[in-house]
Amino acid sequence: MLLRFIIQNFRSFYSPVQFDMFPNPRRTSFPEHIIEGKVPLLKQAAIYGANGSGKSNFIKALSFLKRFVTDKNFIKKDQLDKSKFRLIQGGNKEPISLIVEFFNAEQYYIYEIAINSESIEKEALYLSGIGEDNVLLFLRTGNQVKMRTEQAEDVRFAIEKLLETNPMSSLFALNKEFPILKDKEIEGAFDWFFHELEIVKPDSFIPILIELMASNQPLMEFVNNVFEKLDTGITRLKINKKAEDQSFDDEVKSLLNKEIGKDQLLTRMRKNRNMCSLSLENGKKILKEFLFEQSGKDGYAGEMDIAVQSDGTVRLLTLIPAFYSAMKGHKTVCVDEIDNSIHPLLIRELIALFSGSPASGQLIFTTHEVCLLDQKKLLRPDEVWFTEKHEGETCMYSLNDFKEHNTISIENGYLGGRYGGIPFLGLAELLTTKDD
Numbered sequence: 367m368l369l370r371f372i373i374q375n376f377r378s379f380y381s382p383v384q385f386d387m388f389p390n391p392r393r394t395s396f397p398e399h400i401i402e403g404k405v406p407l408l409k410q411a412a413i414y415g416a417n418g419s420g421k422s423n424f425i426k427a428l429s430f431l432k433r434f435v436t437d438k439n440f441i442k443k444d445q446l447d448k449s450k451f452r453l454i455q456g457g458n459k460e461p462i463s464l465i466v467e468f469f470n471a472e473q474y475y476i477y478e479i480a481i482n483s484e485s486i487e488k489e490a491l492y493l494s495g496i497g498e499d500n501v502l503l504f505l506r507t508g509n510q511v512k513m514r515t516e517q518a519e520d521v522r523f524a525i526e527k528l529l530e531t532n533p534m535s536s537l538f539a540l541n542k543e544f545p546i547l548k549d550k551e552i553e554g555a556f557d558w559f560f561h562e563l564e565i566v567k568p569d570s571f572i573p574i575l576i577e578l579m580a581s582n583q584p585l586m587e588f589v590n591n592v593f594e595k596l597d598t599g600i601t602r603l604k605i606n607k608k609a610e611d612q613s614f615d616d617e618v619k620s621l622l623n624k625e626i627g628k629d630q631l632l633t634r635m636r637k638n639r640n641m642c643s644l645s646l647e648n649g650k651k652i653l654k655e656f657l658f659e660q661s662g663k664d665g666y667a668g669e670m671d672i673a674v675q676s677d678g679t680v681r682l683l684t685l686i687p688a689f690y691s692a693m694k695g696h697k698t699v700c701v702d703e704i705d706n707s708i709h710p711l712l713i714r715e716l717i718a719l720f721s722g723s724p725a726s727g728q729l730i731f732t733t734h735e736v737c738l739l740d741q742k743k744l745l746r747p748d749e750v751w752f753t754e755k756h757e758g759e760t761c762m763y764s765l766n767d768f769k770e771h772n773t774i775s776i777e778n779g780y781l782g783g784r785y786g787g788i789p790f791l792g793l794a795e796l797l798t799t800k801d802d
Contacts, residue, residue, distance in 0.1 A: 525547075573633045
């Protein structure tokens with residue numbers, strides 16, 4: 367789970383900005399929104415701001431960090447400068463700096479990187495002391511690595527050679543491919559980035575979605591319960607299976623003609639829609655596709671494929687598994703533009719479903735939907751954050767800083783500009799005409 371995230375010199379973030387999931391102990395509303403532990407944490411956060419204020423850049427910073435940790439080929443020297451803050455005279459020679467504190471596998475960690483165009487200036491992992499002294503697990507500067515425990519000469523040599531060959535790669539990612547550092551706590555930290563931190567962007571899709579739902583009955587039941595609760599007109603989602611000896615159109619036949627191994631999966635995508643998937647079952651090719659049972663006239667129920675579903679329904683198919691991961695597991699799920707293509711009332715229901723559940727994971731999302739700013743039914747003030755730009759630089763702050771009473775309408779205050787984070791509209795004078 368995420369405790370705090372500090373961003374500096376990344377895209378629109380220049381000066382250090384800290385976001386955290388710590389509840390205000392003076393706030394007593396919605397105690398079920400707090401995950402109790404050694405460090406109590408909020409299980410959700412909503413980030414508001416005008417278009418271009420930096421909301422998406424916050425999610426992109428987390429995505430950048432995740433990809434750096436998990437993909438040794440992620441950093442491209444010739445593209446790195448584009449990820450820095452660029453609205454500064456004389457060019458920007460400072461490194462991108464990202465620090466995250468998180469909890470996984472019964473341990474609290476702090477991970478820090480400082481990356482410049484030519485080198486990884488710093489990469490460090492600590493066991494967080496939670497207000498006390500932190501314990502160093504590794505500190506990497508350039509090609510040199512300092513470990514918590516002394517390493518054998520051959521191990522040190524292998525690490526230095528790896529970093530010399532891959533100077534812009536994370537030690538985490540290199541260790542995953544070439545396991546040299548035998549440390550369960552380092553493995554636990556990597557596992558959080560790889561398995562427990564999930565990023566959902568507006569154009570995200572899940573290539574294995576059909577197979578995922580076909581093989582996970584509890585997830586399929588959850589999806590159907592959500593569709594029923596949201597009253598989308600879909601009464602049930604099913605997985606239809608077809609054997610290769612049945613008749614298919616030419617596009618599907620071309621997929622069936624492809625060679626496929628025992629543990630492989632082929633998916634046909636169209637406009638981020640999972641049209642069908644192909645796998646082997648008992649040595650035979652099996653094609654799977656979604657079928658949506660939908661109510662029609664006079665009680666009739668028909669079956670429709672994904673090609674005729676709305677963009678909102680397809681977006682829900684991407685979001686619902688992420689919600690499930692946060693509710694049933696320990697994942698930290700970060701969603702950019704959670705309201706994209708989805709009606710405000712449906713988003714409100716989804717957030718209410720998550721916030722009212724005994725979730726053990728976290729949901730962090732950006733949005734413009736002011737109907738969610740309801741401190742009586744949905745969000746505590748310490749769960750609401752704002753982004754705003756000054757001189758091209760993103761500032762980020764919590765609604766909790768305003769110390770509002772629990773009877774105040776947050777929605778009205780936000781729309782009235784009380785908290786910032788809204789656009790300044792200058793269209794009126796362009797639309798006004800004057801009589802001579």
